[in-house]
Amino acid sequence: MAEQQAPHLVVFTGAGISAESGIQTFRASDGLWADHPIEAVATPDAWRRDPERVLRFYDQRRDQVRRARPNAAHKALASLEKRGFAVSIITQNIDDLHERAGSRRVLHLHGEILKARSTVDARLHYPLPRGGIRLGDLCDKGSQLRPDVVWFGEGVPHFGEACDIVAEADLLLVVGTSLAVMPAAALLEHAPLDAPCVLVDPEARALAPPGTLGLAQPAGKGVPALVRHWTREGRLWLPETLLGEA
Incomplete structure (x- = not known):
């Protein structure tokens, strides 16, 4: 049976x-998103314009997640x-x-904030048990790492x-x-x-x-x-x- x-x-x-x-959520009237317009930190265009700002923002979010329970x-x-x-x-x-x-x-x-991924091969993921991502941090194919999150304007x-x-x-x-x-x-x-x-x-x-x-x-x-x-x-x-x- x-x-x-x-x-x-x-x-x-x-x-x-x-x-x-x-x-905090991005729709909240206070918190991290209040001082960071979505267009400035959570889109592919933002990454192309100012990757350092995007990385700083996600470092803040990552720290917040690590503190949460x-x-x-x-x-x-x-x-x-x-x-x-x-x-x-x-x-x-x-x-x-x-x-x-x-x-x-x-x-x-x-996506997952505690992971990084390659900018040339979305299949390449890297855990971030501590710290964040810096400009110059590269994937196995020699490309800059980015947050492993789906930005506005990207597919799911x-x-x-x-x-x-x-x-x-x-x-x-x-x-x-x-x-x-x-x-x-x-x-x-x-x-x-x-x-x-x-x-x-x-x-x-x-x-x-x-x-x-x-x-x-x-x-x-x-x-x-x-x-x-x-x-x-x-x-x-x-x-x-x-x-x-x-």
């Missing part, structure tokens, strides 16, 4: 989950995986907080893989994202028609697409609450006491 597969929870996370660990939402998702649930995480975030919490199946749509290389993962979801959990950044926001369109979708966000009622269930709580409160229910029941289910249709 074939072994029955565990239901597949696919989690799509955005800046809101990391913000609870102290990592996984919060209750990150830890709850990792604990669910450790208890035998099939959990895949697709994140728009470039930090490593999901991994540090213990999650093993994490796909970074927009892992988008196809993310679509395939979402297409296998039994339940889709969306955490801390406004669903406003494309093409990532289009991922929901690839979910099976019978797979419920739950959005956890303080503004869930306003942000959730029609038919999506909303949990109007911050990630650090809402995600652990759902995980407690799923762990207690030993299955993925939608507790009516927590959720309401958006």
